[in-house]
Amino acid sequence: IGLTGCGPGMGVTHLSIALCSFCGSRAKKKTAYLELHKRNEISQLYHERLLFDSRSRGPERTHFTLHGADYYPCVESREIPSLMNSGYDYLILDTGSLKEADCSELLRCDRKLVLGSLAPWKIKSCQEFFLQFDTTVNLGEGFCYLVQAKITGNIPDFIKTTHISMQSIPFISNPFRIRKECFTFLEELTAV
Numbered sequence: 001i002g003l004t005g006c007g008p009g010m011g012v013t014h015l016s017i018a019l020c021s022f023c024g025s026r027a028k029k030k031t032a033y034l035e036l037h038k039r040n041e042i043s044q045l046y047h048e049r050l051l052f053d054s055r056s057r058g059p060e061r062t063h064f065t066l067h068g069a070d071y072y073p074c075v076e077s078r079e080i081p082s083l084m085n086s087g088y089d090y091l092i093l094d095t096g097s098l099k100e101a102d103c104s105e106l107l108r109c110d111r112k113l114v115l116g117s118l119a120p121w122k123i124k125s126c127q128e129f130f131l132q133f134d135t136t137v138n139l140g141e142g143f144c145y146l147v148q149a150k151i152t153g154n155i156p157d158f159i160k161t162t163h164i165s166m167q168s169i170p171f172i173s174n175p176f177r178i179r180k181e182c183f184t185f186l187e188e189l190t191a192v
Contacts, residue, residue, distance in 0.1 A: 001190065002093040002109030004101045006116040007125030011148065013041055015115065016094040017175035022186040024068025026178065029089035031069040034080065036105060037096030043073035067176055077102055090190065098129055112143045113189060116166070118158055126158070144189065 001019065005012040016033060023031040035042045045066060063072045069092075072083065083091060093109060095101035106112055116126040145166040159165050170182050178186065 001090060001111040001113065002095060002106040003113045003115065004095040004103075004106050005097040006114065006129045007099075007122060008097045010097065010115040010117060011169070012096060012115055013094055014172065014175050015113070015146075015169065016092050018172045018178060018182075019090075019092050019186060019189060020069035020071070021067045021176050022178050022183070023090045023092070023190060026183065026186075027190070028068070030087060031090040031092065032063075032083060032086070032088045033069055033071045033092045033094065034075040034083065035071075035073050035094050036075055036077070036102055037094065037100045038074065039096065039100075040074050042071055042094075045071065077105060080105065098125070098132060103132070110142055111189070113146060114143060115146050115148075115169070118147050118166075123158070130164070 003012045003016050003019075020031050020033045023029045033042065045064070063070050065071070070088075072079075075083070080091075080093075093105060095103075095106050114129060116129065117123070118126070145164055146169050147166045148169055170185050172178065172182055
């Protein structure tokens, strides 16, 4: 499952962690989070000594486990084939925002989650997302477009102009402790 944001601050990392927590803890599936952007945010969890169970896989790769999922900070594209063959049921690829995303890795995913915002000051980034790909890419095949639940009033207008439907993301206050009312939404996102 690949996640990208139409712009920075769309909640890609937050939703990626929620999906990992859900798949690893709730669904009991072998799950890995791969940080594919260069901001090195997820390694901050590694340094929070109360949160992690550290393990090492070879001298070049350190990862850590939280709530049943393995977290790999700053993954390079060349490392993905090896991780794909490591027996994981789910690989959650956090590609960051569209400007920093490796779109080739996103397009290889069975499920592509695109997070956007329909706030008037951010809607341009959603429109730029659709211009990013040339006409040979089927933006419906495996793609799921998501928007923060707080700003859903513009969804009908956006659907009308783009012919792309968007689904609102329920509020997930803590991505490590998923509330029962979010289970159905996360199950839908993980269904391939």
